[in-house]
Amino acid sequence: MARIINFIFITSLFFLLSNVTSSIELTSDEDVIFNFIDLDNDDKISSLEINQSMNIVFQLADIDRDGFITKTELIGLKKIIESLK
Ligand SMILES: [Ca+2]
Numbered sequence: 001m002a003r004i005i006n007f008i009f010i011t012s013l014f015f016l017l018s019n020v021t022s023s024i025e026l027t028s029d030e031d032v033i034f035n036f037i038d039l040d041n042d043d044k045i046s047s048l049e050i051n052q053s054m055n056i057v058f059q060l061a062d063i064d065r066d067g068f069i070t071k072t073e074l075i076g077l078k079k080i081i082e083s084l085k
Pocket residue numbers: 038039040041042043044045046049
């Protein structure tokens with residue numbers, strides 16, 4: 001179940017980052033996310049890599065380190081992501 005939630009969260013990050021297009025190729029933003037999640041750079045994403053990158057994202061977002069992400073912190077995460085573009 002946690003893995004499914006992670007996947008949904010990662011997927012929703014894709015939607016936060018870019019407008020949905022009908023392109024059959026990844027946008028440059030999606031490519032950046034893919035490379036971010038693909039921690040060992042083998043051009044494949046494993047469920048372990050999703051979990052690990054999810055932890056990184058969680059720690060980035062949980063600014064006050066209380067183990068929870070608030071809406072305010074999520075907005076902060078969006079700003080971080082946008083600054084990385
Ligand atoms: Ca990989």
